[in-house]
Amino acid sequence: MAFRPQTLYEKIWAAHVVERRDDGTCLIYIDRHLVHEVTSPQAFEGLRANGRRVRRPELTLAVPDHNLPTTPRLDAQGRPIPIADPESAQQLDALRRNTAEFGIDYIDATAAEQGIVHVVGPELGFTLPGTTLVCGDSHTSTHGALGALAFGIGTSEVEHVLATQTLLLSPSRTMEVRVDGTLGFGVSPKDVILAIMGRVGAAGGTGHVFEYTGEVVRAMSVEGRMTLANMSIEGGARAGLVAPDDTTFAYLKGRPMAPAGEAWDRAVAWWRTLATDPGARYDKSVRLDASEIAPALTWGTSPEDVVPITGTVPEPDSFADPAKRAAARASLTYMGLAPGTAMQDVPIQHVFIGSCTNSRIEDLRAAAAVANGRRVADGVHAMVVPGSGLVKRQAEAEGLDRIFAAAGFDWREPGCSMCLAMNPDKVPAGERCASTSNRNFVGRQGPGARTHLLSPAMAAAAAVTGRLADVRDLMGDRQ
Amino acid sequence: MQPVTRVSGTAYPWGAKNIDTDVIIPAHWLKTITRAGLGRGAFETVRAQPGNVFDDPRYAGSPILIAGDNFGCGSSREHAAWALADMGIRAVIAPSFSDIFSGNAFKNGIVPVVLPQDAVDRLLAVAEAQPIVVDLETMTVTTPFQDRFAFELDPFRRRCLMEGLDEIGMTLAEDTAISNFEAAVRDHRPWIENRSGYASIAVEGAGRT
């Protein structure tokens, strides 16, 4: 057969086809499955109701994250502190019982390895290049940073994967998202993905899988790539991929669940063949130049509502599309912002540094560098929630917790926290939050909460100035 | 799953764009461990506003919802589909759907009907006063005014909807193919199965030693 150049996506897909149907849908084998407390109880209930077992329990890993309070989990005697909210407690309890009943590995809330499922997977080496990885959570796209075809699924699909270790899927189209050049001073991976969202739009990637390419992506750390891949879903793409390279292998080597010894060498040899072949075709392409990307943030209630920090709140009438004009007007009412206001003049009351987008060690270092020697402004509550217990431990070993504490930030236990306000961490109605998370939807951080998405360094800058601020101004005086 | 071949009746003429799953069912409703009863939380933030379409008595109990582009974007929560089903919605018509939502809709007997924006605009106008019909037999949406809009569905999903098939049961029947695939994985990518490092991690491997 003649050699046909293939994309990274096509190669991973082809390696996982169990069966192809006439209409093009395929039964796809799933190598890795992550489970958390919110989207799994009904799946286990379905298994029980039908007398089904879990086909390959060792390919699944469970960890609670969404519901957990971020207050201390153990008392002075080292005993677990009960969770006050009875519904959360019941869901966490259900995860513990279900994983025990079906023989699935479970990381308890009190374990050092507990954390946000998308932080835990890569950090333990559970996530590997060239695998198919799913989780009942849309930000499963995060794992694509390591070259895994990773996407979120609904609870019926969770049940399907548990019972069969497969999913019935139609192939997606591919879209290259290329960022060339070199990032400017003070520009972080979060700014890159926000710029991409502004360009592609919230529905621009629907039906597609993104592949992030270009010099900026190649030069980026694996953690930075995770910030990109994480928000693929905000652009409508179910998954986002980065081709595995030496950066990826260096990140993974020695992680507890990663292959070791001869298996490692064999794996790396295969992973090296996965990169998109020269001449392979994507269905769509978008290209950004790094020189156009500035520290950025959102002004509205869709992740496509992006503006550079030096910009102003847009005039709804400036949008060509009538539906977008109406949406912008509604957004600005909800956000309590007037068109033409300089973003830097907008005061904030809350800062949230955390979530599966930006809660890894590099994120905390970037925020701590800005917080160091400064004070959280009066009237601002600033919260730092590490993505996992291992991130927290590393940050504490580096003294970042003390920098944050000295600056008046609240240093918490790991979990999803204020990203989706399922646990007690909420932004009160009408108040404004500078947040490193990924969704600025209406009510996302609590009913009536107003969210501006931005990078960890920008969030720290907002905390210490009490308003949305250009982090470059704060970094400048350090040079 | 209940088979669906035809959904007819009044429709909520909403038309809003980029409706995310946090709007369909806010996160605080996600603490349940069952599928039932989520209709009460559906569109909670929308319903808090006076004059909203969901509390308009003309549309009470409508089996159809007409929405704008990118319906169901955001999280993967199947609770969004459960909430719609619990409200009695069996079909959603929009110019586009998020991939995950549309998968969840199918699995819960809700038909995600994709039609071009101008057809959706026309249906929004009709639905103000008249019922509409979504027919899976003919693959059309029709109105009492002779409007007839053809739509497409993946043939497999269409069959699952029309026959109320259990997808897991169907896949389990492919057990041999799956086992053969697993044997090949053991040869070609042995590291997939031999996950190392259990000992160093505080996981409770309940079923295994």
Ligand code: SF4
């Ligand atoms: S941190 Fe936020 S986006 Fe990430 S998994 Fe948790 S709730 Fe979802």
